[in-house]
Amino acid sequence: MARLELTEDTTVVLAVGLAAMLVLATVAYTYTQPRPYKHFFEIYPLGPGKMAANYPTKIEVGKPTNIWLGVSNHMGRVEYVLVYVKIGANATAIPNDITLTPSPVTPYKQIEYFLMDNQTQIFPVSIAINKPGLNYNVMFELWHYNETAGGFRYAWHDGSVYRATWSQIWLNVTA
Amino acid sequence: MKIMTKGKKAMMRKTLSLAMLGILLATLLLLASSTSHLIADNTVSDAEKAISDANKNLITAFKAVVEAEKTGADVNLLTINLNSALHFLNESRTYYQTGNYHLAIIHANNSTKLSNSIVSSANELRAITIQETASRQNVTIFSIIVIISILCVLGYYGWKWGAQRSRKKLMKMRVGVVK
Numbered sequence: 001m002a003r004l005e006l007t008e009d010t011t012v013v014l015a016v017g018l019a020a021m022l023v024l025a026t027v028a029y030t031y032t033q034p035r036p037y038k039h040f041f042e043i044y045p046l047g048p049g050k051m052a053a054n055y056p057t058k059i060e061v062g063k064p065t066n067i068w069l070g071v072s073n074h075m076g077r078v079e080y081v082l083v084y085v086k087i088g089a090n091a092t093a094i095p096n097d098i099t100l101t102p103s104p105v106t107p108y109k110q111i112e113y114f115l116m117d118n119q120t121q122i123f124p125v126s127i128a129i130n131k132p133g134l135n136y137n138v139m140f141e142l143w144h145y146n147e148t149a150g151g152f153r154y155a156w157h158d159g160s161v162y163r164a165t166w167s168q169i170w171l172n173v174t175a
Numbered sequence: 176m177k178i179m180t181k182g183k184k185a186m187m188r189k190t191l192s193l194a195m196l197g198i199l200l201a202t203l204l205l206l207a208s209s210t211s212h213l214i215a216d217n218t219v220s221d222a223e224k225a226i227s228d229a230n231k232n233l234i235t236a237f238k239a240v241v242e243a244e245k246t247g248a249d250v251n252l253l254t255i256n257l258n259s260a261l262h263f264l265n266e267s268r269t270y271y272q273t274g275n276y277h278l279a280i281i282h283a284n285n286s287t288k289l290s291n292s293i294v295s296s297a298n299e300l301r302a303i304t305i306q307e308t309a310s311r312q313n314v315t316i317f318s319i320i321v322i323i324s325i326l327c328v329l330g331y332y333g334w335k336w337g338a339q340r341s342r343k344k345l346m347k348m349r350v351g352v353v354k
Contacts, residue, residue, distance in 0.1 A: 009334050017327040024319060077244050078254050080237050112265070114237065114257040116250070147238060 042072035073115035080145035085109040090135040222276040225283035232290035239297035248304040
């Protein structure tokens with residue numbers, strides 16, 4: 001059996017081989033690791049033409065007004081979402097972005113849906129208010145199913161901190 | 176007198192039979208009303224139970240889909256089915272609110288059936304994806320080993336060949352005095 005002599009050539013080949021192995025291993029490891037990713041939800045009302053324009057501002061008492069609501073999931077996985085539509089008067093407490101607490105108003109409507117990762121879904125929302133008044137705020141809160149808590153939660157974790165998503169439109173209701 | 180007695184007896188018999196019939200009818204009515212009340216009660220609780228079960232099964236199905244997705248499986252179709260199960264559940268809730276318990280139970284059961292099939296599909300998909308990922312990893316590791324080995328061999332002989340060539344070139348050189 002031939003003995004492997006550690007000549008200069010052999011040493012160089014071994015060194016290059018080891019370096020190549022290290023480089024390849026590093027590249028393979030980096031490739032297989034998940035990229036750092038900020039998770040987030042989006043919620044936004046749209047006008048009757050499914051565009052971010054021509055929002056209703058004045059509606060008649062008791063007459064249903066149709067708008068659209070867009071919800072996007074960028075949480076990196078399938079999510080079970082729940083949208084609460086809440087109608088409050090001018091002084092009604094809106095959701096708190098610092099304490100991440102939802103509005104205390106009783107929900108007027110709710111929409112449930114399973115959203116895939118990177119999926120956007122648009123839902124029709126019909127709103128009718130039976131009392132005339134100025135500055136009604138129609139709030140849209142996005143909740144999601146938290147398996148650990150075993151129920152729907154308002155705040156969600158973006159990978160580093162907790163956040164909450166909501167949106168609103170203002171309406172004047174005339175007699 | 177005898178005729179009168181006979182007539183009286185016949186009247187009494189008639190009255191008795193009418194009374195018996197009345198009692199029988201009243202008992203039947205009472206029984207029917209109490210039974211229907213029982214049936215209605217059962218339907219309400221059955222509907223409540225069916226809706227609650229459908230809700231639990233939907234959550235279980237969602238968790239199974241999330242687990243399948245974690246392995247890298249494509250869960251698009253399963254998510255569509257989850258929304259169908261949710262649709263059945265919502266229909267069931269609506270029927271329950273309007274008092275149509277029979278339809279509420281049917282829709283809740285449909286939701287449960289769909290959720291159960293989602294769970295089994297998600298588990299299957301998860302197992303298949305894990306297997307595929309493992310075999311893909313094995314192929315990758317094997318390929319890396321083969322590539323590195325080929326690189327080492329090529330490098331070794333290439334280096335040797337290059338060194339030999341440069342040595343030969345050196346040997347062919349003539350020694351001359353620089354002017």
